[in-house]
Amino acid sequence: MLQLAGHSFSSRLLLGSGKFASPELMQAAVTESGSQLVTLALKRLKPGEKSLDLVAPLQQAGVQLLPNTSGAANAREAVFAAELARELLQTNLLKLEIHPDPRYLMPDPEATLQAARQLVKLGFVVLPYCSPDPVLCLRLQEAGCAAVMPLGSAIGSNQGLQNRAMLEIIIEQAKVPVIVDAGIGQPSHACDALEMGASAVLVNTAIATAADPVRAAYAFKLAVAAGLAARQARCATPLRQASATSPVDALMAYLR
Amino acid sequence: MNQASSHLTFSSVLANLAQTDLLLTPYTAADVRRALQQSQPGLHDLMALLSPAATELLPELLHKASQLTRQHFGAARQLFAPLYMSNLCANECTYCGFSMSQAVKRRVLNSAELLQEAQAVKAMGHDQLLLVAGEHERKVGMAYFRQQIPLLRPLFSRLMLEVQPLATDEYRELKQLGIDTVLVYQETYQPTAYQQYHLKGKKTDLSWRLDTPDRLGQAGIDKIGLGILLGLADWRTDALRLATHLRYLQQQYWHCQFSLALPRLRPCSGGITPAIEISEQQLVQLYAAFRIFAPEVDLTLSTREPAQLRDLLLPLMITSLSAGSKTQPGGYQVAPQSLEQFSIDDDRSPAQMALQLQKLALQPVWTNWHPALGR
Numbered sequence: 001m002l003q004l005a006g007h008s009f010s011s012r013l014l015l016g017s018g019k020f021a022s023p024e025l026m027q028a029a030v031t032e033s034g035s036q037l038v039t040l041a042l043k044r045l046k047p048g049e050k051s052l053d054l055v056a057p058l059q060q061a062g063v064q065l066l067p068n069t070s071g072a073a074n075a076r077e078a079v080f081a082a083e084l085a086r087e088l089l090q091t092n093l094l095k096l097e098i099h100p101d102p103r104y105l106m107p108d109p110e111a112t113l114q115a116a117r118q119l120v121k122l123g124f125v126v127l128p129y130c131s132p133d134p135v136l137c138l139r140l141q142e143a144g145c146a147a148v149m150p151l152g153s154a155i156g157s158n159q160g161l162q163n164r165a166m167l168e169i170i171i172e173q174a175k176v177p178v179i180v181d182a183g184i185g186q187p188s189h190a191c192d193a194l195e196m197g198a199s200a201v202l203v204n205t206a207i208a209t210a211a212d213p214v215r216a217a218y219a220f221k222l223a224v225a226a227g228l229a230a231r232q233a234r235c236a237t238p239l240r241q242a243s244a245t246s247p248v249d250a251l252m253a254y255l256r
Numbered sequence: 257m258n259q260a261s262s263h264l265t266f267s268s269v270l271a272n273l274a275q276t277d278l279l280l281t282p283y284t285a286a287d288v289r290r291a292l293q294q295s296q297p298g299l300h301d302l303m304a305l306l307s308p309a310a311t312e313l314l315p316e317l318l319h320k321a322s323q324l325t326r327q328h329f330g331a332a333r334q335l336f337a338p339l340y341m342s343n344l345c346a347n348e349c350t351y352c353g354f355s356m357s358q359a360v361k362r363r364v365l366n367s368a369e370l371l372q373e374a375q376a377v378k379a380m381g382h383d384q385l386l387l388v389a390g391e392h393e394r395k396v397g398m399a400y401f402r403q404q405i406p407l408l409r410p411l412f413s414r415l416m417l418e419v420q421p422l423a424t425d426e427y428r429e430l431k432q433l434g435i436d437t438v439l440v441y442q443e444t445y446q447p448t449a450y451q452q453y454h455l456k457g458k459k460t461d462l463s464w465r466l467d468t469p470d471r472l473g474q475a476g477i478d479k480i481g482l483g484i485l486l487g488l489a490d491w492r493t494d495a496l497r498l499a500t501h502l503r504y505l506q507q508q509y510w511h512c513q514f515s516l517a518l519p520r521l522r523p524c525s526g527g528i529t530p531a532i533e534i535s536e537q538q539l540v541q542l543y544a545a546f547r548i549f550a551p552e553v554d555l556t557l558s559t560r561e562p563a564q565l566r567d568l569l570l571p572l573m574i575t576s577l578s579a580g581s582k583t584q585p586g587g588y589q590v591a592p593q594s595l596e597q598f599s600i601d602d603d604r605s606p607a608q609m610a611l612q613l614q615k616l617a618l619q620p621v622w623t624n625w626h627p628a629l630g631r
Binding site for chain 2: 022084
């Protein structure tokens with residue numbers, strides 16, 4: 001189970017709800033994916049009017065909403081929006097996103113850490129989208145974040161785990177779940193992340209922009225399950241040389 | 257005014273920029289294919305994509321543009337409407353229906369009229385508003401903006417402004433008043449042509465206009481809209497300058513977002529006919545080339561283009577569009593019969609446009625960071 005501050009999720013696949021052609025298609029993909037935790041961009045909500053046309057389909061799908069602060073330009077805006085989300089959507093869970101760079105949407109490490117500290121004090125379960133920086137991830141963990149969400153590669157780029165070496169260190173060091181967010185473009189990337197030891201992955205663009213998003217959601221569901229099973233099975237690791245019947249084994253057997 | 261003179265500005269960059277090799281290279285189909293393969297296309301790639309050689313490969317350009325749009329924006333398409341606050345203008349621009357010498361009834365909307373117009377725009381479903389005015393520093397300047405913008409700010413999730421170029425400190429104040437986006441189209445980057453079309457008023461000052469995006473960046477405005485008016489001068493040259501400007505601004509002001517508009521000169525009262533025609537096919541090529549060159553920026557398409565062309569371009573590369581537009585002050589409610597700045601072609605209502613988007617498997621997006629979220 002994926003444990004996030006008292007919430008348990010059997011699915012290791014988080015979905016984003018943006019970029020879909022319609023709310024109906026988004027709902028169908030969410031259902032097919034088996035995901036139990038789906039992000040929702042606060043910037044798309046009109047709080048005054050309760051026009052929650054994205055919320056209803058997600059509630060119908062029976063998933064836990066994970067509001068995100070995408071669009072916030074700084075820590076102050078993110079914190080303000082988070083408080084509003086909590087009130088409006090009745091959840092403490094929050095995906096913290098502050099990316100002031102509009103070209104590559106790289107997260108701002110300074111503002112993210114600053115906002116994370118404040119939000120934890122305000123009682124939020126904070127899941128920060130962050131750079132794959134091992135020390136930053138430790139700092140976010142120290143700040144009380146319930147997980148860290150380092151990027152596999154640039155958001156929306158479908159390039160997979162370009163930051164593998166750093167992700168490996170983060171996974172090794174983290175005491176909180178590591179959810180690889182951004183850049184996962186193929187089910188094989190998601191499988192790879194789980195095999196590597198990630199607790200979960202978050203996927204949006206790859207599913208929402210597939211020719212058949214519902215089928216893509218299914219493929220990601222299988223890939224995540226396969227990656228987790230492979231890790232649990234402790235599958236054989238790759239070796240540089242072939243190892244037929246080993247002379248070492250024979251000698252060891254003789255010595256025993 | 258006190259813009260930091262230590263800052264580099266684009267007019268000084270452009271003054272030292274010949275770019276003759278970019279303009280004179282006889283690009284071939286091989287150059288176009290190479291440009292289509294680049295993960296980060298440069299100016300040479302853009303010029304190859306804009307070249308006559310690329311017309312043969314237009315389907316490939318469209319495929320690439322479509323794929324990049326889908327990757328970066330998914331099915332989301334932003335909708336907005338313009339609200340003309342005033343048609344007073346102290347400039348003489350030979351292509352514009354609001355020029356000083358034009359015999360148009362002049363009008364500046366007062367607070368009550370602005371609110372009436374804004375409510376009418378809201379009632380159509382819009383939540384992102386573009387405030388537009390002719391350039392009249394004295395009557396429609398900072399004093400007017402200071403008075404009116406706070407009234408409109410709570411009604412919309414995004415407030416954009418398209419008025420005369422202002423000084424850095426004024427843009428800082430406008431940001432405080434709640435302006436998210438400022439549009440300032442250069443019309444043409446070519447000095448000779450620029451002077452030929454802009455005869456009187458502050459708009460004759462090419463550098464002042466050219467350095468406006470620098471002042472916006474320095475003032476920390478979130479989003480800057482750039483554009484050229486097609487039909488005034490050689491469009492490939494203007495496209496190259498626009499692309500150079502965009503890249504320069506992205507490096508100088510990394511936190512700014514950008515949108516690009518490529519409007520074609522439209523008939524207007526007393527206006528000129530385009531000196532240089534750009535065909536629909538060339539317009540499509542131009543939009544596709546910019547999508548490939550800068551996949552992350554918003555590309556806007558005006559209601560001045562025909563509905564059929566808009567519907568074909570929307571799924572492939574347009575991410576932001578106006579709908580139900582009126583291009584005269586009071587046009588929605590207060591004085592719907594008055595003379596417009598230019599005639600629009602696509603007169604579908606926002607609701608019809610939203611339905612059409614859904615038919616095209618696109619998602620109409622009305623809201624972007626509602627004011628209740630705090631900003």
